Amino acid sequence: MDQWYRIDNTGKIFHAVSNATNSSVFRVSMILKRQVEPEILQKALDVVAVRFPTLTVRVRRGLFWDFMEHNDEQLLVKPETDYPCGPIHPKENNAYLIRVLYFKKRISVEVFHSLTDGAGAVEFLKTLVYQYLKELKKDLSEDGLVLTPEDNPHQEEIEDSFERYATSHAVKRPGRRAEKAYQIHGTPFNTPGINVVHGVMDGAALNAYAKERGTSLTAFLTSVLIQVIHDKKMTQDMTDGVVSVALPVNLRRQFPSVTLRNFFSVANISIPMDGYIHFNEIIDEVSGQLKENTDKENLQKGINRFVSFQRNFWMRVVPVFLKYPVMRFAFNQVGERAKTLTLTNLGNVKLPETMAPYIDRMEVILYPTRKSPINCGISTLNNHLTITFARSIEENDIIQSFFKELRVITGLDVTVYSNDWGNVYE
Known part of the structure; x- marks a missing residue:
């Protein structure tokens, strides 16, 4: 069998x-x-x-x-x-x-x-x-x-760790619907595909700089990205609403697990954009929200809510051909509308010392979606921190501004390269 x-x-x-x-x-x-x-x-x-x-x-x-x-x-x-x-x-x-x-x-x-x-x-x-x-x-x-x-x-590698760590299966009503986030619009490529732009820099130096600013590397890069998107909004005379960055959170850090299946949550970091905001204020707000959203108690609530949804009687007995359209609608109306883009940081990937001489660096590419046509992936290997943007639209001003702003703020070098799909980064 x-x-x-x-x-x-x-x-x-x-x-x-x-x-x-x-x-x-x-x-x-x-x-x-x-x-x-x-x-x-x-x-x-x-x-x-x-x-x-x-x-x-x-x-x-x-x-x-x-x-x-x-x-x-x-x-x-x-x-x-x-x-x-x-x-x-x-x-x-x-x-x-x-x-x-x-x-x-x-x-x-x-x-x-x-x-x-x-x-x-x-x-x-x-x-x-x-x-x-x-x-x-x-x-x-x-x-x-x-x-x-x-x-x-x-056996632990193939377990569903959501089921393992759920402490309550009671179905609870969802909280207040998340505010609709500002979303990036652009011109889809004539030939559908994904343009990728990578920026490589000294991981230790950037991490040290973030600590000097009193924050983490992920929170710092999220703050730069939010500021760049805010500036774009201001040029369009859009002075209200929120910029929201979805940050996937590896639950294995708070809930010990070696599962090789999905075991992550998402923290939405939302900053109101109602006019001028100082970069230090963005850093403070992002750092505070990230700390709160990744608190173990809040993550536990998310695990319980997620498992209870899957165990709901109607979710179990409704046939899949009826269930999937409802889930797709909910994903678009709740998950996608509440974020501007996603930024995922896989962290500092550790390899045996004997492997290091044969490998230069890593890349992670996160697929764009219709409502998030630009997404960002980050990874570090051998002290090479690689920031990768994937986009499905012609406009690349946010990406260009991000790397320019990163250089100006930190004073660090960034080596940028791209694939040749659509408009090549300049």
């Missing part, structure tokens, strides 16, 4: 909301110091795929919820020929909802968000690159920082 898995609580939402303008596919990449050898990468993937059973699955349609089952087909590495984070069509990918791509020195893993979150995808990528280097006969040690292919998957 084939192994099968329930889709986790968060994953169900991504199944419901994905469409042509919301692929729900994100990317994590490592840039190596030598050109990637595709045949060796395929050998490594063949070994690693078995180690991650909840990622190497196919999805089946059920009556009340979709479910996942083991996929016996080979997961193939492919050259990167298209824009990042495009929809994954199972029929073109041996029914997998994950793909492994290579381009020059880059190894990329793109994942449909129902399978895992950024933390889970990074673990897969780390193991894949580790095994790739092993196939190249490099002398490596894992130092407890890599899930080695030789180890059997642990």
Whole structure:
């Protein structure tokens, strides 16, 4: 009998909301110091795929919820020929909802968000690159920082940690509806796709600067982004409303878990924009909201609310073909309307010292959506902090202004580069 898995609580939402303008596919990449050898990468993937059973699955349609089952087909590495984070069509990918791509020195893993979150995808990528280097006969040690292919998957890695940590299943009415956030509008590319702009800088230096300003790195970068968007609003004579940045929060930090499935929450940081506001005020407000929203008690309430919603009697008995349209409507009217864009920071990714000489840096790309046509992903590896904007519209003034403002405020160098989809960054 084939192994099968329930889709986790968060994953169900991504199944419901994905469409042509919301692929729900994100990317994590490592840039190596030598050109990637595709045949060796395929050998490594063949070994690693078995180690991650909840990622190497196919999805089946059920009556009340979709479910996942083991996929016996080979997961193939492919050259990167298209824009990042495009929809994954199972029929073109041996029914997998994950793909492994290579381009020059880059190894990329793109994942449909129902399978895992950024933390889970990074673990897969780390193991894949580790095994790739092993196939190249490099002398490596894992130092407890890599899930080695030789180890059997642990039961805790495949658990739904939302269910584990929920302390109440009582259904509660949602709180007051979130205020509608200012949203970025623009001209969609003639040929639909995603333009990506990366900015690389000294991670330690930026972190030290943020601490000097009395805040965290994530809060500082969020503050710069809010200020830039506020300035854009002012040029359009829009002096009211809020700018809201959605920050995914890795729940594993407050609720110990090694799950490789989705286990995150979202903190919406909303700043009223009713005229001039000083940058220091933005930093103070962002820092305060982030601290409050990531308090363990508040995160616990979010876990309970989320699990109770999934366990609601009507959510369990209504067929999936009726359930998904309702969930899609709720996502667009509640989740999407309450944010201007999403900024996700995967943090400082740790690798064994023996791997570091072969790898330069990381990239994370978060797919844009119709109502959030610009999103931002951040990661740090080998002290290279990479800030990546993905956009589906021609206008790039917010991105340009962000990197310019970041240089001016911090005095630090930022190396900016882009793919060639749509209008190339100038």
